[in-house]
Amino acid sequence: MPLTAYAPLGDPDPNHRRHRESRRFSDDLPAGDYVFVQDVLGIVHVLRQDQQPGHAHHVVLGRARPAVSAGELILGEGGVILEINNLSGTFQCSPDSLFAAIGGLIRQGATFNNATQIREFPS
């Protein structure tokens, strides 16, 4: 797996536990707004935004574990990614980290199509 591992900048406390609703991405997840963090093994973990309002990325993996990609995604039905970006205050990953995230999501069953919006934000 890649590339660049990002240590958490916001809330880097190793005592933060993983959120109980954080889970591996899969195509049977309900549609909705999620934050995602891809761990250093390439596995993409997601947490519904409404489970952790606001500041959320630091508890997706917990324990100040590093990430190779992090951001937000909007999930449609059947694992279709409607929108994805690299916005994360905790990890502040560069835009090219989205390549790793998209690869990991596809491997875990996600579908990207021509309507998927991919938004890159300079870190």
Added chain:
Amino acid sequence: MTLLTKPDNRVICRIQLTGEGRWVRLALSLGGLAPASRFLIYSEPLLYEMAGVDEMAREYGLSSWQGGVISGARYAFRALKAPLQQVCLHELRGQLGSGDVGAVSSAAALAVARLLARPAEFPLNLEGWTSEEETSHPQPAEGISQSGKMEPSPPEPTQENVENHSRSSGNTDSNEATRNLSD
């Protein structure tokens, strides 16, 4: 309270959260978000003066605290289903612990909601915090605005724990940074 700002046509919202022995004050404005531009930018100058109340927080820099600003601002846009705009950070001051990045996030979310002229109708964890807010509108001359909503000022951070920051001229004297917000 007299607030001195550079001539500017932006609306700036300032939120202050005060808890037990801790406080944070941040000021944000919104602008157009061009493709491939940063979501969070800094004003010139940026008033940055954060003190940590525990050992870990004393190690935090602007990049740590700004994580809360990004999280909270982005959350507000999403929760309010508002088109994304660029967020400009004008001020970030306070005295917080290492577990208080969430308070920065909540303050940023409140500020964005106010700047969008929308009620903050989304879940926020403000337990243990009291909030005050102030919005300064563009001034036609000299950029001087008046508001008394945020008096009294919170206790100043202790000097040894203060990190000063100016994007335009490097580190600044803390009194200089503070003077801009005081009578």
